[in-house]
Amino acid sequence: MQALRVDRLTDDLSGVTLAEIPAPVRAPGEVLVRVRAASLNFPDLLMTRGEYQFKPQPPFTSGLEFAGEVLEADPPSGFAPGDRVMGGNKTGAFAERASVPADKLSAMPQGIDFPAAAAMGAAYSTAFSGLVELGGLQEGQWVLVHGASGGVGLAACDLARALGARVIATTGSPDKVDRIAALARPEAVIVAEGRFREAVADVTSGALADIVFDPVGGDVFNESTRCVAFGGKLMVVGFTSGRIADIATNIPLIKGFSVIGLRAGEYARRFPERGRAIQNAITRLADAGAITPAIDRTLPLSRWREGFDAMARRELVGKVVFVPRA
DSSP states (O other): OEEEEEOSOOSSSTTEEEEEOOOOOOOTTEEEEEEEEEEOOHHHHHHHHTOSSSOOOSSEEOOSEEEEEEEEOOGGGTOOTTOEEEEEOSSOOSBSEEEEEGGGEEEOOTTOOHHHHHHHHHHHHHHHIIIIIITOOOTTOEEEESSTTSHHHHHHHHHHHHTTOEEEEEESOGGGHHHHHHHHOOSEEEEOOSOOHHHHHHHTTTOOEEEEEESSOHHHHHHHTTTEEEEEEEEEOOOTTSOOOOOOTHHHHHHTOEEEEOOHHHHHHHSHHHHHHHHHHHHHHHHTTOOOOOEEEEEEGGGHHHHHHHHHTTOOSSEEEEEOOO
16 A cells, blocks of 8 residues: 655655555454545654654554554444544554554544544544633633644634634634634734733723633743733643743743643543543534534645645645545
């Protein structure tokens, strides 16, 4: 089969190649899936450099998540050949076939196609875990979402709006403001440069944000400590800025807010029953048409470099989805 392989860890993708390799053989407890679409996530890029917290040793097949059709499954798995599924593992999605543990898959929501299903999993489970499971999101609350041009940020905007929150989206790129506004439909889009607290205060009439959802880190995190309301929650989701921020503990003490670290995948592994509940809630919302993943572009897997380069250059507004050859 054709697969995107990371043969060497480099900072310029020179160690990544599209190669012909043997198709996976299904192990007991696994489900073999024909991959119809697979979405690119920021950790996929980081893993080609050895910069993600999970560090697979080369060679490995890249890709966290996919959607496709079941080819083989054990009856106890709950899946049967022909079932439309979504899910994935830490690697292996950017290929024509993938074999993963049955508990890493779920049925696709009704009424969405393979690219949308591939784009939904990790982004929406991260958003739901942070905003609802750990953040306790309530209708009418103000949610400040950083990195709103990325898949996770757009998912957080989409989910928060679907649940009745009022959303402020931010971006570091002024040229993305209109596209974010059209896709996310927030109350406002703010360029998160320098001191942006006053802009947040203006939108919220001084109330500030009940939840700050921050996949960016660095200077954005530092300024976010000034944007979170008393008793609010500041969610640490990632560090796409490249800098891990620190915080003086007197700041959350004085302002009475919580700093909460979010690792959605690890949360689901430690609390599998909650992970299943989160996935079921997302599926119900998708079945009802309440949430829809934002896709920047859909590319054949042969054009993988275009997608990775666009992500590295921070050009995207939404997810990149790769489609393996038929």
